Amino acid sequence: xxxxxxxFNPFDNDTVNPSYxxxxxxxxxxxVNDQLGTVTVIKVEIxxxxxxxxKVVRDLVELYKPAHVICVGQAxxxxxxxxxxxxxxxxxxxIPDNAGYRPVDEPIIANGxxxxxxxxxxxxxxxxxxxxxxxAGVSDTAGTFVCNHVMYHVCYMKESGVFPFLKSSGFIHxxxxxxxxxxxxxxxxxxxxxxxxxxxxxxxxxxxxxxxxKEVVKGESGDKIEGGAIC
Amino acid sequence: xxxxxxxFNPFDNDTVNPSYxxxxxxxxxxxVNDQLGTVTVIKVEIxxxxxxxxKVVRDLVELYKPAHVICVGQAxxxxxxxxxxxxxxxxxxxIPDNAGYRPVDEPIIANGxxxxxxxxxxxxxxxxxxxxxxxAGVSDTAGTFVCNHVMYHVCYMKESGVFPFLKSSGFIHxxxxxxxxxxxxxxxxxxxxxxxxxxxxxxxxxxxxxxxxKEVVKGESGDKIEGGAIC
Amino acid sequence: xxxxxxxFNPFDNDTVNPSYxxxxxxxxxxxVNDQLGTVTVIKVEIxxxxxxxxKVVRDLVELYKPAHVICVGQAxxxxxxxxxxxxxxxxxxxIPDNAGYRPVDEPIIANGxxxxxxxxxxxxxxxxxxxxxxxAGVSDTAGTFVCNHVMYHVCYMKESGVFPFLKSSGFIHxxxxxxxxxxxxxxxxxxxxxxxxxxxxxxxxxxxxxxxxKEVVKGESGDKIEGGAIC
Amino acid sequence: xxxxxxxFNPFDNDTVNPSYxxxxxxxxxxxVNDQLGTVTVIKVEIxxxxxxxxKVVRDLVELYKPAHVICVGQAxxxxxxxxxxxxxxxxxxxIPDNAGYRPVDEPIIANGxxxxxxxxxxxxxxxxxxxxxxxAGVSDTAGTFVCNHVMYHVCYMKESGVFPFLKSSGFIHxxxxxxxxxxxxxxxxxxxxxxxxxxxxxxxxxxxxxxxxKEVVKGESGDKIEGGAIC
Numbered sequence: 001x002x003x004x005x006x007x008f009n010p011f012d013n014d015t016v017n018p019s020y021x022x023x024x025x026x027x028x029x030x031x032v033n034d035q036l037g038t039v040t041v042i043k044v045e046i047x048x049x050x051x052x053x054x055k056v057v058r059d060l061v062e063l064y065k066p067a068h069v070i071c072v073g074q075a076x077x078x079x080x081x082x083x084x085x086x087x088x089x090x091x092x093x094x095i096p097d098n099a100g101y102r103p104v105d106e107p108i109i110a111n112g113x114x115x116x117x118x119x120x121x122x123x124x125x126x127x128x129x130x131x132x133x134x135x136a137g138v139s140d141t142a143g144t145f146v147c148n149h150v151m152y153h154v155c156y157m158k159e160s161g162v163f164p165f166l167k168s169s170g171f172i173h174x175x176x177x178x179x180x181x182x183x184x185x186x187x188x189x190x191x192x193x194x195x196x197x198x199x200x201x202x203x204x205x206x207x208x209x210x211x212x213x214k215e216v217v218k219g220e221s222g223d224k225i226e227g228g229a230i231c
Numbered sequence: 232x233x234x235x236x237x238x239f240n241p242f243d244n245d246t247v248n249p250s251y252x253x254x255x256x257x258x259x260x261x262x263v264n265d266q267l268g269t270v271t272v273i274k275v276e277i278x279x280x281x282x283x284x285x286k287v288v289r290d291l292v293e294l295y296k297p298a299h300v301i302c303v304g305q306a307x308x309x310x311x312x313x314x315x316x317x318x319x320x321x322x323x324x325x326i327p328d329n330a331g332y333r334p335v336d337e338p339i340i341a342n343g344x345x346x347x348x349x350x351x352x353x354x355x356x357x358x359x360x361x362x363x364x365x366x367a368g369v370s371d372t373a374g375t376f377v378c379n380h381v382m383y384h385v386c387y388m389k390e391s392g393v394f395p396f397l398k399s400s401g402f403i404h405x406x407x408x409x410x411x412x413x414x415x416x417x418x419x420x421x422x423x424x425x426x427x428x429x430x431x432x433x434x435x436x437x438x439x440x441x442x443x444x445k446e447v448v449k450g451e452s453g454d455k456i457e458g459g460a461i462c
Numbered sequence: 463x464x465x466x467x468x469x470f471n472p473f474d475n476d477t478v479n480p481s482y483x484x485x486x487x488x489x490x491x492x493x494v495n496d497q498l499g500t501v502t503v504i505k506v507e508i509x510x511x512x513x514x515x516x517k518v519v520r521d522l523v524e525l526y527k528p529a530h531v532i533c534v535g536q537a538x539x540x541x542x543x544x545x546x547x548x549x550x551x552x553x554x555x556x557i558p559d560n561a562g563y564r565p566v567d568e569p570i571i572a573n574g575x576x577x578x579x580x581x582x583x584x585x586x587x588x589x590x591x592x593x594x595x596x597x598a599g600v601s602d603t604a605g606t607f608v609c610n611h612v613m614y615h616v617c618y619m620k621e622s623g624v625f626p627f628l629k630s631s632g633f634i635h636x637x638x639x640x641x642x643x644x645x646x647x648x649x650x651x652x653x654x655x656x657x658x659x660x661x662x663x664x665x666x667x668x669x670x671x672x673x674x675x676k677e678v679v680k681g682e683s684g685d686k687i688e689g690g691a692i693c
Numbered sequence: 694x695x696x697x698x699x700x701f702n703p704f705d706n707d708t709v710n711p712s713y714x715x716x717x718x719x720x721x722x723x724x725v726n727d728q729l730g731t732v733t734v735i736k737v738e739i740x741x742x743x744x745x746x747x748k749v750v751r752d753l754v755e756l757y758k759p760a761h762v763i764c765v766g767q768a769x770x771x772x773x774x775x776x777x778x779x780x781x782x783x784x785x786x787x788i789p790d791n792a793g794y795r796p797v798d799e800p801i802i803a804n805g806x807x808x809x810x811x812x813x814x815x816x817x818x819x820x821x822x823x824x825x826x827x828x829a830g831v832s833d834t835a836g837t838f839v840c841n842h843v844m845y846h847v848c849y850m851k852e853s854g855v856f857p858f859l860k861s862s863g864f865i866h867x868x869x870x871x872x873x874x875x876x877x878x879x880x881x882x883x884x885x886x887x888x889x890x891x892x893x894x895x896x897x898x899x900x901x902x903x904x905x906x907k908e909v910v911k912g913e914s915g916d917k918i919e920g921g922a923i924c
Contacts, residue, residue, distance in 0.1 A: 133871055135874050144371060352572030364641030370562075413592045429659075
């Protein structure tokens with residue numbers, strides 16, 4: 001069984017994008033459990049561009065026929081790993097993407113639904129990452145930049161049924177990585193620590209994503225998970 | 232012309248809910264411009280309860296037949312006035328509501344859409360509040376507690392067409408108010424200011440909501456507003 | 463009786479400095495109580511410059527012979543009014559001041575003490591501002607930029623005894639003001655509200671400073687105030 | 694040559710104190726460079742109590758006769774490793790310590806100076822930790838709880854000259870560790886990420902402290918380090 005997991009290239013003057021750096025560190029094979037065995041992890045960097053990112057992911061899905069697709073992106077300022085619950089049908093960029101394109105209030109797919117929910121077991125992922133000692137939480141917004149754009153597309157691919165081999169798809173945001181805040185977002189205000197963004201080591205991020213892959217392969221536990229919006 | 236604007240009662244051990252406090256301070260009549268004249272502002276406090284809040288709003292809509300409905304709620308931790316862009320079809324509470332009810336991962340309306348977009352001119356509201364010197368921004372999540380629940384319902388009321396007099400509806404979140412952070416969320420960590428939530432004076436909040444009412448009555452400018460996700 | 467209260471001019475590309483804007487709004491006379499009567503408030507803008515700021519304040523002290531000196535400065539990122547407890551004998555700037563001067567690890571006064579404590583009743587000020595519904599807290603660092611420099615000098619003036627009419631002196635930091643965050647520090651990251659600095663209305667700041675002036679004139683209550691580091 | 698490095702036990706209902714957890718992970722010997730060779734690292738947990746902590750450290754200094762003393766403490770809410778610049782002569786606790794003692798506005802040492810500066814090369818430590826890819830910054834306040842108390846005492850020990858073998862002493866604050874925020878400071882507000890404290894992995898913290906030990910042994914570079922208050 002194959003799991004496709006993507007990360008983005010750097011954007012907006014940052015020298016690194018932790019999403020692909022963490023994906024890159026994943027092993028090529030991950031053992032899930034005795035019943036489900038081992039899965040192959042396909043790791044790909046995709047461009048932070050509205051007009052090519054989703055196409056690249058679609059081509060990879062056609063090529064590899066993965067059972068699950070997990071796209072990963074950077075959410076600078078968050079302090080933990082945050083699986084996204086929902087993607088909305090809206091491109092609305094406050095900065096240009098890496099191709100210089102900046103859509104404002106454009107629908108992503110003209111006849112798509114207003115939004116799609118992730119088919120990944122988001123709460124189960126959060127519960128297991130937390131158990132292993134790393135900060136994680138369910139997020140209710142993937143924004144309206146390229147992350148949400150790609151998530152909307154992979155959820156649409158799943159719901160549209162064009163790829164019958166695709167069992168689940170969704171998106172996970174990761175924080176800045178540690179050396180990135182030092183280099184690209186240094187402290188500037190000694191009077192207030194509020195400006196210093198939280199960060200996470202790439203090792204922890206990658207360990208968290210490995211846990212996510214296992215939970216995605218195991219699928220929904222079937223039980224509704226107590227813990228509410230944030231568990 | 233009538234505008235219905237609601238705020239919530241206090242919840243989760245807080246002694247005050249700034250949303251209704253700010254609504255209460257609004258004048259009964261607001262002059263919009265020479266063409267549109269003056270609107271009547273109907274101000275009501277609604278309960279922070281899943282099972283009654285939306286019903287109360289629906290009854291108020293039937294009773295007053297307002298042209299516009301703006302529901303206002305508290306988003307503790309935000310630093311400005313934030314019109315919400317979208318409400319999702321999901322109740323998922325991390326704490327019980329004021330009736331002791333705590334739904335987990337329940338759809339709000341069984342045959343409703345996955346989400347509805349606000350029909351308020353959210354960017355225009357943000358632009359005008361900002362111009363007048365108060366912090367404001369478009370938000371992409373109203374959470375999954377009672378705020379999102381009520382927003383989903385008022386957007387559904389508009390889209391369903393049952394109330395033909397209803398021209399637009401949506402939701403605006405406000406920060407903690409100043410005396411609330413002092414009383415209910417005091418500083419506790421002198422080593423880091425990160426724990427001290429931002430707040431806003433009720434006077435400023437109310438002035439911001441008055442601007443929002445004017446923009447709602449004027450309606451969409453028709454122009455797509457530059458500024459992206461955040462303007 | 464005269465109280466000298468100063469604010470700074472804008473620095474570091476900001477279009478406004480809330481410290482002087484709030485000082486400017488103070489009345490020229492403040493009634494304290496029947497016993498102490500009314501005090502005259504001398505309000506002056508001073509330059510955000512290491513080499514002139516303290517000299518300007520010293521000249522003002524010689525000229526007006528105030529009983530109390532309160533210098534006010536901007537602490538962008540803080541969410542409340544914060545009287546400073548201590549000034550250290552160190553200039554260490556991460557950006558140039560308004561004269562282009564940027565000292566690194568320089569003592570302020572060669573034979574001065576390592577630090578001076580404020581002689582203002584900092585906890586009493588915090589208690590009264592809080593009571594009146596505005597966020598306030600005692601701060602343990604005024605940084606190492608021009609604010610700390612000026613505070614060190616006014617505390618030295620008091621301790622050195624050269625100005626026998628000077629009963630107390632110290633420093634109060636204020637947050638960004640509301641229109642400033644909109645114009646100079648706009649939100650840029652819809653995925654995380656952490657980047658949006660808290661702010662306060664100039665009306666609230668100025669009301670807080672008026673309370674501070676009253677408490678400074680009344681002086682220490684004589685009782686040790688419970689509440690610890692933060693009260 | 695010996696370096697004494699201490700961490701605190703847990704306090705204020707937390708199940709863990711990252712300061713000692715990170716210290717515990719340090720190797721027993723650290724190679725500095727060819728010239729200075731290898732140092733022995735004495736790692737001790739001390740109580741979070743005003744009345745015993747400093748005595749315990751003093752006894753350890755007498756016993757081991759270390760060339761350098763580095764005390765480490767938790768600064769919940771900070772996002773990086775922060776060597777402290779200064780300790781002030783003031784105990785002022787907002788919560789009781791682990792012995793139930795809560796001093797308010799008490800001097801630490803009656804005839805001590807108002808404050809002592811760290812004799813550790815704080816900027817050099819920050820520069821090297823940052824270079825190795827972890828967030829770090831110089832802090833200008835160690836608060837007024839047990840951390841500042843212990844730092845004041847170890848700086849006093851150095852300055853008083855009673856322990857002639859003692860070359861430098863000071864204090865370093867570390868953030869919450871990752872599993873701690875999950876267990877003791879979980880997210881509670883999905884509308885705002887501001888409440889979720891940043892954290893760091895114990896591996897990174899410990900690696901940062903090892904770097905600090907090397908820089909402390911190498912001592913001041915002699916050059917004034919550019920970079921201002923925060924480098």
